[in-house]
Amino acid sequence: MSSMTSSVLEQLKEKYSHSHDNSGPPEAACSHPDQECRKCKLLQQQIDILEEEKATLLASLRMNKIAGDVVAKLELLCHTPAPKLPDMTMPMRTPPSPFNRESSTLRDGDDGDASVAGSPSAKKFPIAKWQIRRCSTTSLQKFINDLLHGLYCTEYMAKHSLTGYKASKESDAGKRKDSIPQEEVAEIIAAAKQIFATKTDMEVRLAIRQKLNGAAKVVSARKVATPPDASQ
Structure with a gap:
């Protein structure tokens, strides 16, 4: 029995070694x-x-x-x-005048130079197009307010009227306001009627008068707020 087992084992070894030699390494x-x-x-x-x-x-x-x-x-x-x-070519600057600084700037295009209000040599008073464009057009009064502020300073408007008059109030008795030159008034009326064509000259004059009176009240209020004795 043992001899048969050993022979079988030897056969298996030979078979395995033969197959291993033929196949080579894995x-x-x-x-x-x-x-x-x-x-x-x-x-x-x-x-x-x-x-x-x-x-x-x-x-x-x-x-x-x-x-x-x-x-x-x-x-x-x-x-x-x-x-x-x-x-x-740069246009000439306007000479010094009672107008505020805004009106003394350079004019647009062919608007020309503005003349000095009240000057003996003043013959024309053209209003620049840019000044009209900057004015409010919601109402005639607002347009006149903006236009006059662009042309004059508040102190100048307070000292002037449309026709010149002697004050009727006792506090202002004997004081006379100078009139704005009529050629300037005519130019202001013409500029206003370009925007408000249905308005009459009288309505435009009334708006100008209201603005001048308002400027006078502003200047008077300033004087009351700062009396001469306040600094002493």
């Missing part, structure tokens, strides 16, 4: 797929590098084309004569 069977995978990875890396180089070359070609167009346009501009600038 690592050799798995080495071939790994090599193929490594080759595929290397090929993919080379393909990616080639794609990047291709994109770089295409971008360079586009830049070369654009650069050529830019150079051609620059050469054209260099040979094109520069346009001549028009001669622009």
